[in-house]
Amino acid sequence: MRHRQAIALAAVALVGLTGCDGPDPNNLETYYDDPVPTSSTPPAAAETPVGPAKAAPVTPDLGALAQRALLSDADVAEEGVQPASGETSGCLTDGISATSRTATWRYPSGSVLRHRVAAYPDESAADAVARAGCAGKTVSVPAQAGVDRQRAWCEGKTCTVLLAKGRLVSGLTVSASTETRAVDAAKRLLPAMAAKLAAQP
Secondary structure (H helix, E strand, O other): OHHHHHHHHHHHHHHHHHHHHOOOOOOHHHHOOOOOOOOOOOOOOOOOOOOOOOOOOOOOOHHHHHHHOOOOOOOOHHHOOEEEOOOOOHHHOOOOOOOEEEEEEEOOOOOEEEEEEEEOOOOOHHHHHHOOOOOOEEOOOOOOOOOOEEEEEEEOOEEEEEEEEOOEEEEEEEEOOOHHHHHHHHHHHHHHHHHHHHOOO
């Protein structure tokens, strides 16, 4: 009998010892493992590098270009002319108005000097000069540097010279007492016309 009681006590003691090794069911801090932290925030999307915005191409103000290429009173001062009014004629007459500029001067003798600069938005100025149909005969004038094309005509005592560069056509018409005087006046003013054209983009 005593032998059975001793075995029972030993079993109880063994159970008690092994129970001390496990977690205390009454101690919530040690019984459960710490939960793995989770985040409710979705991962940030990868950023795609954005380059600088491309600037829209700048369209030049053709009217302003024509104005800058137009001869001024100072450019023709040595001709002894005075500002005057009058309509363009001959090779300088076309459908362009908003993109063209015109200036007119008069000599003391009554001869007339007209200068017109026209901008061509849809074709090159050289093509416009090539297809120009001025009346009269072709005349020779000194070739000007910095221009794409030039042509000259005389009809009676009126002579016209056209210079082209980029989108601009610079046209000079001189109506004088003789053809020779008209051509000579045009020759004197050609360098100033070409220089003004060459200065434009």
